Amino acid sequence: MTIDGSVSPSGAVAPARSPAPTSTSSRATRILGTVALVGTAALVVFGLWITPPDAQLGETIRILYMHVPTVSAAYVAFIITAVASVAYLWKRTEFWDLLAASSAEIGVLFFALTIFNGMLWGRITWGVFWRWEPRLTTTTVLFLTYLGYLAVRRVPTSTRTRGTVSAVIGILAVVNIPITHKAVDWWRGLHQEKTIFGTVDPEMQGTQLFTAYLGLTVFLVLFAWLLIHRFRLAWLTERAEEQGLDAAIAERRAEGSLS
Amino acid sequence: MIRDAALVASKDLRLEWRGRVGLGQVLPFALLCVLLFAFALDPDRGVLQRATSGLFWMIVLFAAVLVVQRSFSVEGEDGVLDALRLSGLAPASVYLGKVAAIVVQLLALEALLLVAVAVLYDTTLRGWGLLLGTVLLATLGIAGAGATYGVVGLRLQGAETLLPLLLLPLLAPVLIGATRAGDVALGRSAGPGWPWAAMLGIFAVVYVSLGAILFRPLMEDL
Amino acid sequence: MAPAPVVHLRGAVALVDRFPALAGVDLDVGAGEVVLVRGANGAGKTTLLRTCAGLLPVTAGDATVLGVDLARTPAAVRRRVGLLGHATFLYADLTVSENVRFWARASGATQEDGRAALDRLGVPSRLHHLAVRSLSTGQRRRVSFATMVARRPELWLLDEPHAGLDAEGRDLVDGLVAEAAGSGATVLFASHELDRAERVAHRIVTLAGGVVQSDERDAGGRDAGLRSDW
Numbered sequence: 113m114t115i116d117g118s119v120s121p122s123g124a125v126a127p128a129r130s131p132a133p134t135s136t137s138s139r140a141t142r143i144l145g146t147v148a149l150v151g152t153a154a155l156v157v158f159g160l161w162i163t164p165p166d167a168q169l170g171e172t173i174r175i176l177y178m179h180v181p182t183v184s185a186a187y188v189a190f191i192i193t194a195v196a197s198v199a200y201l202w203k204r205t206e207f208w209d210l211l212a213a214s215s216a217e218i219g220v221l222f223f224a225l226t227i228f229n230g231m232l233w234g235r236i237t238w239g240v241f242w243r244w245e246p247r248l249t250t251t252t253v254l255f256l257t258y259l260g261y262l263a264v265r266r267v268p269t270s271t272r273t274r275g276t277v278s279a280v281i282g283i284l285a286v287v288n289i290p291i292t293h294k295a296v297d298w299w300r301g302l303h304q305e306k307t308i309f310g311t312v313d314p315e316m317q318g319t320q321l322f323t324a325y326l327g328l329t330v331f332l333v334l335f336a337w338l339l340i341h342r343f344r345l346a347w348l349t350e351r352a353e354e355q356g357l358d359a360a361i362a363e364r365r366a367e368g369s370l371s
Numbered sequence: 372m373i374r375d376a377a378l379v380a381s382k383d384l385r386l387e388w389r390g391r392v393g394l395g396q397v398l399p400f401a402l403l404c405v406l407l408f409a410f411a412l413d414p415d416r417g418v419l420q421r422a423t424s425g426l427f428w429m430i431v432l433f434a435a436v437l438v439v440q441r442s443f444s445v446e447g448e449d450g451v452l453d454a455l456r457l458s459g460l461a462p463a464s465v466y467l468g469k470v471a472a473i474v475v476q477l478l479a480l481e482a483l484l485l486v487a488v489a490v491l492y493d494t495t496l497r498g499w500g501l502l503l504g505t506v507l508l509a510t511l512g513i514a515g516a517g518a519t520y521g522v523v524g525l526r527l528q529g530a531e532t533l534l535p536l537l538l539l540p541l542l543a544p545v546l547i548g549a550t551r552a553g554d555v556a557l558g559r560s561a562g563p564g565w566p567w568a569a570m571l572g573i574f575a576v577v578y579v580s581l582g583a584i585l586f587r588p589l590m591e592d593l
Numbered sequence: 594m595a596p597a598p599v600v601h602l603r604g605a606v607a608l609v610d611r612f613p614a615l616a617g618v619d620l621d622v623g624a625g626e627v628v629l630v631r632g633a634n635g636a637g638k639t640t641l642l643r644t645c646a647g648l649l650p651v652t653a654g655d656a657t658v659l660g661v662d663l664a665r666t667p668a669a670v671r672r673r674v675g676l677l678g679h680a681t682f683l684y685a686d687l688t689v690s691e692n693v694r695f696w697a698r699a700s701g702a703t704q705e706d707g708r709a710a711l712d713r714l715g716v717p718s719r720l721h722h723l724a725v726r727s728l729s730t731g732q733r734r735r736v737s738f739a740t741m742v743a744r745r746p747e748l749w750l751l752d753e754p755h756a757g758l759d760a761e762g763r764d765l766v767d768g769l770v771a772e773a774a775g776s777g778a779t780v781l782f783a784s785h786e787l788d789r790a791e792r793v794a795h796r797i798v799t800l801a802g803g804v805v806q807s808d809e810r811d812a813g814g815r816d817a818g819l820r821s822d823w
Contacts, residue, residue, distance in 0.1 A: 201588050257540040260533065267527045270610055272650055276592045277523050280585045281537065284519065287581060288541050291574055295544035298566070299551065357613065361606065361803075364616040368636070368802025375699070382687070382695050389686040389724070450680025453648055454740075458699035459672040591668040592650070 136344035144337040151330035158323040166320070175233045177323050181331030183226040183251065189219030189335065190258065190286055197282035200275055206350060209275040212282050214342040216261050218335060223255040246300040250292050257285045271350075372464050379460070379468025384475060386445050393476050397437045401480060404430040405487050419492040424553030427488050428546050431481060432513070435542075436535050438476050439517035442469055443525040452525065456590055466518055466586035470579060473514040481506055498556030501564045505556065508571035509549040515579035516541050522589050545574055597660065598623050599748055599779040600645055604654030605663075607644045614640035616803035617654060627770060627780040629794035631787065636800040638783035639679070642750040645781060646676045659747055672700060675746030677754055681737040685726040689716065689736050692725055696740040710739040715765060730757040735765075742769065749773055751782035755789060767793050 137145075159177040166173035196212035230248045231241045242248075261281050265274060316324060387393055408426050412418045419426070446452050455465060485506075489496050496502065517538055524534040548567045555564030600622040607615040614637050622628050630638050643649050645658050647667035656663035661670040676682075683692045689711070697707035711721070714735040725733060734757045741749075749770070755763045763786070770780050770793050784790040791797060799807045 201585075253540050253543045256536075260537040260540065263533055263536060264523070264527065264530070267530045267533070268610070269527060270608055272592055273526060276588050277527060280519065280523065280589055283585065284516070284541060284578070284581060287577060288544070291544045291570075291577070295547045295570060298570075299547045353611070357608075357611070360611075361613045361616045364613050364803045366802065368616075368800075368804050368806055378695065378698055382684070382691075385691065386684060386686050445684065445686075448685060450678055450682045451684060453643075453676070453678070453680070454682035454696065455699070456648060456668070457646060457671045457674070457676060458696065459701045460699050 136341045136348065141337060141340050144333060144340070148330065148334040148337050151326070151333060155323070155327050155330050158319065158326060163319045163323050169237075172233055172236050173320070175229050175236075177327040178331075179226060179229045179233065180324065181327040182222045182229070183247075184328060185331045185335040186219045186222035186226060187289075188332070189215045189222065189339075190254075190289065192339075193219065193261075193282045194286035197279035200279045204275075206271070206275075206347075209271075209279070210343055210346040210350065212279065213265055214339055214346050216258055216282065217342060218338050220255065220258045220262060221338075222331075222335070223251055223258065226251055227255060244300060246296045249300070250296045253292055253296070254285075254289060257288060261285060372461060372467070375460050375464035376467035376471060379465050380471040380475075383442060383445070383469065383472035387441075387472070387476060390441075390445075392441050393438060393480065397434050397441070398480055398483060400437065401430050401434045401484050402487055404433060405484070405491055409491065414492075420494055421559060423488055423492045423494040424557055424559065425546075425550040426492070427484065427553065428509070428549045430484060431477065431509075431549075432539060432542060432546060434480055434484075435473075435477060435513045435517055436538060438473055438480070439514075439521040439538070440524065440531060440534055442473055442476075442518070443521035444531075446522075447525050462587040462590040463583040465590065466583050467579075469518045469521070470511075470514045470582070473517060474510055477510045477514060478506070481510065494557060497558065498564070501552060501556040501568065504568045505549055505552040505564075505571060508568055508575050509545050512545050512571055512575035512578055513542060515575055515582050519578070519582040519585060519589070522586065526589070545571060548574070598657075599626075599659055600781065601657040602654065603656075605644065605651050605656045606653040607640055607649045607651055609640055609649070614803055615644060615651075618800075618803070618805055620798060620805055620808075622779055622781060624779055625774050625777055627774045627793060627795045628782070629790045629797045630781060630783045630800060631785075631790070631797060632783075632800035632806075637803040638800055639752050640803075641800065642676065642752050642781060642783060643678075645670075645748065646674050646750050647671045648676075672744075673746060674748040674750055675741040675744055677738055677741050677749075677751045679752060681725070681733045682740065683725045683733065683737055686724055688722050688724055689728070690721040692736065693740055693743065697743045700744040702743045702745070706743040706745075707739070710743040711736070713742060713769070714739040715762070731759060731762055734758055735762060738766070738769075747778055749778055749780040749782070751780065751784075753784055754782055755784055755786045763789060 155177060159174050163174070163177075165171045169176070192215040193212045196208045196215065200208035200212060227248065230245075230251070234243060234245070234248070235241050261278060264281055265278050267274070269277075405426075408430075409419055412422070446455065485496065488494060520534055520538045520541075523537065524531050527533065548570045551560070552564045552567035552571070554560040555562060555567070598621040600620060602618045602620045604617045604619065605615055606613055606617055616637075618637070618641060620641075630641060632638050640649065644651060644656065644663065647658070647661070647663060647670040650667050651664045654664075658670045659673050661667075663670065682696070684695075687695070690708075693707035693711055694704050697704060697710075716732065716735050716739060720728065720732060725736065728736070738754070751766075751770075754766045754770075758766065767789065770782070774780055774795075782790070782794075795810070797807075797809045798805055
């Protein structure tokens with residue numbers, strides 16, 4: 113359950129007496145963070161300078177080195193959210209609830225990036241920011257679905273209610289991903305657009321292929337790094353609220369002894 | 372389970388009949404939408420005729436949000452939801468009962484709406500087999516997803532405004548499928564319509580099953 | 594006391610939204626007992642009853658009701674208790690008999706149970722076909738009580754059962770409570786009508802600040818005068 117050795121984020125087993133961590137970083141995250149930083153720098157160098165322009169896509173292929181990784185990381189994030197949601201309904205421990213929420217938040221961030229750089233690519237390739245290209249359309253629908261998930265988490269209610277409701281939404285939303293994909297694909301089936309997706313694998317070679325994989329790796333590391341920090345922040349927030357709760361219980365009991 | 376679902380569904384329909392919210396408020400709203408689309412889209416250029424199927428389903432989705440909201444707001448009154456949780460009813464029965472009642476209400480609404488768009492948008496209704504299949508399957512999918520989110524909206528106090536944000540993106544495939552199948556049925560576009568209806572069927576089966584399973588945590592733990 | 598108490602709470606904490614309405618309650622209630630829960634507004638009476646009904650999860654401490662662990666499976670106790678709350682638990686647009694029929698069938702009782710309960714609560718048959726919306730507060734209260742009685746609960750949880758009732762109705766409630774206890778059911782009730790309530794109760798538990806402040810066994814009726822001005 114623990115993400116690394118130094119902090120035990122599982123609410124159920126966390127010893128209350130251990131000194132409260134005052135930051136969300138640990139050796140593991142510092143290493144991950146360093147790898148992500150160095151990787152990003154390398155990706156910039158490879159993506160913008162070392163790789164040659166593409167035969168078909170020209171210079172716009174450089175957007176791909178970021179676009180494909182962000183969308184992949186977002187899908188990984190939503191699958192984690194769904195798995196954690198199922199686990200929450202099963203185990204009822206805070207760990208799964210917070211993991212689901214943290215992962216969804218970063219997924220939404222990566223989806224926003226995907227849509228943004230997809231639009232930039234569109235501006236260059238099609239001359240307009242938006243066309244109803246199937247992948248981009250699907251991404252936007254799913255982006256809105258997960259905005260709903262995050263909105264639900266902000267409604268003030270008990271932790272258990274919030275956990276249950278958002279777990280249900282996390283599950284329904286992930287099931288909707290393949291259905292939306294299929295529906296949008298068929299819908300746009302008659303209007304073949306030049307697409308930013310699906311052009312990655314076939315012809316890529318040498319530094320292009322290397323950069324594509326480098327991008328994927330870098331963004332997955334970045335995702336893991338953000339996820340751990342976000343999770344620990346959520347966990348610490350719960351601990352802070354718990355301390356508030358202890359105080360509230362003491363205050364509540366005092367109310368009784370006064371009368 | 373079927374017996375309990377029928378109990379809930381008949382209670383819902385009786386309540387609906389007493390309150391006449393569907394008939395008195397949602398249906399007029401749907402008809403109003405028919406007019407508003409005509410104002411927005413210029414009736415003289417054939418846009419309405421060409422877009423009949425899409426506009427029809429847009430209106431159905433909006434109306435469905437209202438029907439779902441109403442269907443759960445009656446459970447919110449005077450502690451009734453607590454009473455449901457205390458009763459021996461299985462959550463899946465409550466869910467299926469609610470879905471059935473929503474389906475009946477939406478079908479009634481769709482029948483009248485279909486007449487309205489046929490007359491006002493000058494659209495000849497045909498392709499009845501596909502049309503009816505589409506209406507039934509899409510409605511089941513809408514009600515299946517709607518009932519699950521309806522109870523979510525009910526439990527999160529002051530968050531009724533969340534229902535459209537949660538429900539409509541999920542129903543995007545239904546809108547696409549039902550619109551395309553409707554286009555084929557009405558002869559607006561070529562190509563087979565049944566694959567779209569099949570997609571609607573899959574959506575309905577998936578979301579009704581998920582709803583029946585997930586209604587238990589939603590009802591028990593709040 | 595009976596070997597397995599019907600209600601067993603040890604340091605039970607229950608949150609309403611994030612407020613600790615119960616801040617560590619210790620309480621044991623045996624089978625057949627009639628316990629009056631009293632306390633000022635906001636002392637936690639309603640929360641205590643709702644927690645015992647399995648409607649609120651217990652977040653800390655031990656809580657067992659009718660042998661069910663409330664911290665783990667609060668839902669399992671629900672169909673075995675009867676809760677009379679501030680809300681009527683009735684559909685305002687349905688008639689009295691429709692409501693009673695629905696709730697009786699929903700909780701596994703028969704239509705006849707529902708009808709008998711209505712008679713027991715003195716709801717005249719001329720009201721049966723009126724919508725609940727058009728009834729007075731006291732009449733609604735009786736119908737609400739009838740839907741609860743029809744389920745034959747093992748544990749009665751009554752939140753202000755006398756509120757809104759006329760003198761005859763209050764006597765009726767007292768009679769039902771005594772009858773239920775006589776037939777082996779356990780009753781936990783909150784009331785501000787202390788004179789009346791203390792005559793019925795075997796035991797008086799006072800809540801304050803979400804904890805039990807005092808617990809007087811077999812106090813019913815004897816020193817009611819001392820407390821009536823509380």
